[in-house]
Amino acid sequence: MSAIQFFTAWLLMILLLAMVSSTEWGKSIVYYTLWLAVILLLVTHTEELKTLMPQKAYALNG
Amino acid sequence: METRAEKIARLQSILAQPSSIAPLTANQKRGFDAARLARLDTLKELEKADKADKADKAIADKALADNAMTYQENNKSTVSSTLGNALSTAGDIVVSAGDAAAHIPTPGSIATPLIILLVFFLALIPIAGNTRLKWLWLVVTGNADMASGVASGDIKRASATTNSTNPSTSPPSFVGIIPYMSLEV
Numbered sequence: 001m002s003a004i005q006f007f008t009a010w011l012l013m014i015l016l017l018a019m020v021s022s023t024e025w026g027k028s029i030v031y032y033t034l035w036l037a038v039i040l041l042l043v044t045h046t047e048e049l050k051t052l053m054p055q056k057a058y059a060l061n062g
Numbered sequence: 063m064e065t066r067a068e069k070i071a072r073l074q075s076i077l078a079q080p081s082s083i084a085p086l087t088a089n090q091k092r093g094f095d096a097a098r099l100a101r102l103d104t105l106k107e108l109e110k111a112d113k114a115d116k117a118d119k120a121i122a123d124k125a126l127a128d129n130a131m132t133y134q135e136n137n138k139s140t141v142s143s144t145l146g147n148a149l150s151t152a153g154d155i156v157v158s159a160g161d162a163a164a165h166i167p168t169p170g171s172i173a174t175p176l177i178i179l180l181v182f183f184l185a186l187i188p189i190a191g192n193t194r195l196k197w198l199w200l201v202v203t204g205n206a207d208m209a210s211g212v213a214s215g216d217i218k219r220a221s222a223t224t225n226s227t228n229p230s231t232s233p234p235s236f237v238g239i240i241p242y243m244s245l246e247v
Contacts, residue, residue: 021172025159028168030172031172032166035175038178041187045187049187
């Protein structure tokens with residue numbers, strides 16, 4: 001997929017989320033969907049996040 | 063053929079005869095009056111009965127018509143009514159679900175997870191050794207090559223990272239802020 005397609009897909013998704021969040025029933029759905037995205041990001045990038053911690057911390061914590 | 067004169071004479075002779083009609087007595091008058099009044103009362107009662115019969119007939123006809131209408135309505139197809147009931151029930155369920163979703167609390171508003179995601183995407187997740195913000199800074203300062211994805215100012219770390227990574231992985235993309243999925247095990 002090209003960069004334009006990526007951009008377009010992201011923009012459409014952001015626009016859709018903004019429209020849904022503007023409604024009464026959609027606000028909570030978007031809110032918890034974003035938290036789910038945060039959790040998924042943490043789970044999929046665990047190795048990268050581990051590089052942020054120093055090696056001494058791993059040694060101390062076993 | 064009787065002439066006019068003969069006719070007149072005949073009538074005069076009749077008038078000249080003594081009358082056989084006698085004047086009515088008081089009792090006869092009272093009898094005739096009572097009879098007339100009785101006939102009038104009978105007529106009034108008959109009229110009342112006739113009106114009552116007509117009213118009863120009108121009520122009976124209306125009841126028959128109502129029963130016929132009810133019978134026709136009950137015997138109409140039930141598919142349309144069932145479908146209408148189902149649609150209205152489904153609409154009620156959707157509306158109630160929407161109301162329930164509206165009452166779910168959202169502590170910290172929507173901006174909280176958005177800000178966390180933004181921070182993760184740009185500043186915390188390292189791609190090929192550097193975060194996106196750092197890569198952006200290196201590109202702006204001219205210390206990074208977009209084609210090879212190697213920062214000239216951090217050659218050792220970048221080369222070590224690229225040697226350890228799977229050669230099939232693509233170099234970091236500077237197009238947008240798409241998250242990069244690491245294939246390292």
